[in-house]
Amino acid sequence: MKKTYKIEVDCANCASKMETAAKKTEGVKDAVVNYMTLKMKVEFEEGADPQEVMGRVLNACRKIEPDCEIFY
Amino acid sequence: MTKKQKSKLYRIIICIILMIVFMLLPVEGIVKFALLLIPYLIIGYDILIKAGKGIINRQPFDECFLMALATVGALIIAVTTGGDYLEAIAVMLFYQIGELFESYAVGKSRRSISELMDIRPDYANIETDGKLERVDPDEVEPGTVIVVQPGEKVPIDGIVTEGRSTLDTAALTGESLPRDVSEGDEVISGCINQSGLLKIRTTKEFGESTVSKILDLVENASSRKSRSEDFITRFARIYTPAVVFGALALAVFPPLINMLILSGDPAWISWIYRALTFLVISCPCALVISIPLSFFAGIGGASRDGILIKGSNYLEMLSKTKTVVFDKTGTLTKGVFEVVSVEPQGIEKDELISIAAAAEQYSSHPIAMTIKKADKSNVRKKAENIEELAGHGINAVIDGSRISVGNAKLMNMKGIKVPEYEGGGTVVYAAENDKYIGRIIISDVIKPTSAEAVKRLKTCGVTKTVMLTGDHSGAAKETAEKLKIDEVYYELLPSDKVEKTEELLAAKGRGETLVFVGDGINDAPVLSRADIGIAMGAMGSDAAIEAADIVLMDDDPVKLAKAIRISRKCLRIVKENIRVSIGIKLICLLLGALGIANMWIAIFADVGVMVLAVLNSIRCLFIKKL
Numbered sequence: 001m002k003k004t005y006k007i008e009v010d011c012a013n014c015a016s017k018m019e020t021a022a023k024k025t026e027g028v029k030d031a032v033v034n035y036m037t038l039k040m041k042v043e044f045e046e047g048a049d050p051q052e053v054m055g056r057v058l059n060a061c062r063k064i065e066p067d068c069e070i071f072y
Numbered sequence: 073m074t075k076k077q078k079s080k081l082y083r084i085i086i087c088i089i090l091m092i093v094f095m096l097l098p099v100e101g102i103v104k105f106a107l108l109l110i111p112y113l114i115i116g117y118d119i120l121i122k123a124g125k126g127i128i129n130r131q132p133f134d135e136c137f138l139m140a141l142a143t144v145g146a147l148i149i150a151v152t153t154g155g156d157y158l159e160a161i162a163v164m165l166f167y168q169i170g171e172l173f174e175s176y177a178v179g180k181s182r183r184s185i186s187e188l189m190d191i192r193p194d195y196a197n198i199e200t201d202g203k204l205e206r207v208d209p210d211e212v213e214p215g216t217v218i219v220v221q222p223g224e225k226v227p228i229d230g231i232v233t234e235g236r237s238t239l240d241t242a243a244l245t246g247e248s249l250p251r252d253v254s255e256g257d258e259v260i261s262g263c264i265n266q267s268g269l270l271k272i273r274t275t276k277e278f279g280e281s282t283v284s285k286i287l288d289l290v291e292n293a294s295s296r297k298s299r300s301e302d303f304i305t306r307f308a309r310i311y312t313p314a315v316v317f318g319a320l321a322l323a324v325f326p327p328l329i330n331m332l333i334l335s336g337d338p339a340w341i342s343w344i345y346r347a348l349t350f351l352v353i354s355c356p357c358a359l360v361i362s363i364p365l366s367f368f369a370g371i372g373g374a375s376r377d378g379i380l381i382k383g384s385n386y387l388e389m390l391s392k393t394k395t396v397v398f399d400k401t402g403t404l405t406k407g408v409f410e411v412v413s414v415e416p417q418g419i420e421k422d423e424l425i426s427i428a429a430a431a432e433q434y435s436s437h438p439i440a441m442t443i444k445k446a447d448k449s450n451v452r453k454k455a456e457n458i459e460e461l462a463g464h465g466i467n468a469v470i471d472g473s474r475i476s477v478g479n480a481k482l483m484n485m486k487g488i489k490v491p492e493y494e495g496g497g498t499v500v501y502a503a504e505n506d507k508y509i510g511r512i513i514i515s516d517v518i519k520p521t522s523a524e525a526v527k528r529l530k531t532c533g534v535t536k537t538v539m540l541t542g543d544h545s546g547a548a549k550e551t552a553e554k555l556k557i558d559e560v561y562y563e564l565l566p567s568d569k570v571e572k573t574e575e576l577l578a579a580k581g582r583g584e585t586l587v588f589v590g591d592g593i594n595d596a597p598v599l600s601r602a603d604i605g606i607a608m609g610a611m612g613s614d615a616a617i618e619a620a621d622i623v624l625m626d627d628d629p630v631k632l633a634k635a636i637r638i639s640r641k642c643l644r645i646v647k648e649n650i651r652v653s654i655g656i657k658l659i660c661l662l663l664g665a666l667g668i669a670n671m672w673i674a675i676f677a678d679v680g681v682m683v684l685a686v687l688n689s690i691r692c693l694f695i696k697k698l
């Protein structure tokens with residue numbers, strides 16, 4: 001399953017760090033952050049609950065970029 | 073400006089004013105330092121807080137942390153050696169100015185690019201009880217009748233049920249070629265209704281309509297990352313740690329060597345200062361921002377011109393195009409047959425056409441349709457005993473004479489002698505009572521811009537042009553010659569086209585791109601097999617938008633050269649940015665290590681380079697003159 005979320009982040013490097021963090025999160029198969037359109041596209045593992053996984057993704061992202069926001 | 077940006081701007085202004093005021097005050101030493109700490113904290117408090125969070129979260133290579141370390145370090149050095157307090161504050165100040173500029177410039181280009189692509193309709197009109205009601209296009213079910221007034225955008229694909237008007241397709245194709253529509257015509261969303269009121273029965277949901285598909289495609293394009301972007305991401309990942317470790321080494325080893333081996337003055341302060349200079353240059357932001365921004369701008373600009381590029385990676389590959397393979401019908405030619413020449417023998421031209429049209433009057437073969445269209449006589453002759461021989465032609469009796477209309481095989485079968493014909497197109501022979509009375513040549517018409525398109529391709533780095541066609545050799549060679557195409561392969565079945573394309577792919581050099589251009593109808597396998605598949609004239613054709621990597625909305629082949637030019641400009645800018653940013657940073661690192669560059673130069677390397685790179689990226693947007 002793939003879903004796209006709106007995000008808020010200030011710098012391009014932080015965006016690419018968020019992408020790395022999201023990819024490593026449990027339940028995420030693949031993630032792409034598009035800094036230009038401020039969107040995060042997440043492909044979930046089968047059977048994963050997007051809502052719950054996104055909570056973990058946000059936590060992981062906050063660790064590297066305290067200011068970031070993901071609207072899920 | 074957003075709220076966040078405004079507050080940063082105020083902080084920058086206040087900081088500058090305070091700095092000037094405090095510098096003019098007649099105080100010295102520790103009092104001055106204490107006063108100058110105020111603007112420092114005003115401008116840098118958020119960085120310091122973030123740096124603290126970075127430490128807690130064990131993110132040692134966080135930019136804020138490094139910036140905080142560099143400025144605090146510089147302040148301490150200034151206090152202990154009685155040096156320049158201003159420097160540390162200025163570094164923080166410029167860093168913030170850079171951040172503000174970055175977020176402003178990116179936000180601005182984000183907006184202007186989305187404006188470029190602003191073809192999204194905001195509402196649809198539905199008539200209820202004689203009154204128009206505006207609704208969200210998302211809520212309109214297929215089969216609903218919507219009303220589009222003059223000046224409004226067609227929100228959803230559909231069929232005109234009432235009214236006639238002219239549609240402006242500029243938003244989709246980049247060229248304002250008005251299209252007349254009337255009852256029964258299909259219309260696609262994104263066009264602007266210019267003259268009359270139209271009632272349209274929708275055939276699709278909004279999400280499936282052309283305009284939504286295009287928007288999706290362009291918005292998602294920058295998610296497919298190019299190799300340049302991957303390179304930069306990888307570079308950024310090692311750059312920051314490398315610079316930090318470099319700084320550490322610079323702070324520790326030279327003084328130790330000085331002290332232990334050369335038994336001289338360790339000069340700790342000087343080396344630590346140089347190390348802090350390193351930290352200021354450690355942020356890779358200039359690079360990381362400018363590359364996707366360039367691609368985004370290039371893709372946005374191209375879409376305004378009716379060139380839809382599905383990903384940054386395709387834009388990148390397109391710039392290395394060396395071989396262009398064309399499908400003939402519908403790409404270089406109009407895909408519509410026309411009578412190009414009538415060569416009667418013993419009778420009038422019009423007479424020949426009208427006899428042929430009469431014989432073929434019940435046939436629905438494309439060639440028959442073309443001849444019937446060319447027949448200008450008011451009343452069609454009556455034909456009797458019509459006999460259609462598949463693959464040959466037609467025998468009939470017209471005005472008491474036995475008429476045969478068909479190809480060379482039919483003439484052969486009947487033992488009728490016909491003159492030799494060598495040339496392009498399809499030949500239809502006619503005979504009256506077994507006597508040859510003339511021939512009609514039918515051919516696909518070359519688009520007026522095809523020759524120009526091939527010529528322009530040659531000026532933008534393409535070394536080989538190839539044409540693939542199912543036509544027989546005469547027609548194929550003639551077209552190729554007219555258009556000055558280098559190689560032509562004819563009498564190909566669709567599967568042969570894939571095979572030929574594979575041969576060409578094997579023949580090209582490494583790092584070169586092979587582009588296949590087709591009209592998207594029945595050439596999907598080739599479109600996907602080529603390095604880049606370009607579908608042309610795709611307005612409204614879902615299949616083509618799906619199968620191709622790049623879509624040209626109108627069917628003008630000249631756009632091909634333009635697409636390649638856009639990609640080359642974009643890539644040139646990307647490379648400039650990569651080289652200049654990395655180059656300046658490395659030079660500054662070197663100068664910093666040698667003690668020549670101070671923090672002022674270092675902050676220029678960081679912020680100045682980023683500003684330059686961002687401004688340079690925005691140039692990708694301007695492609696009108698290409």
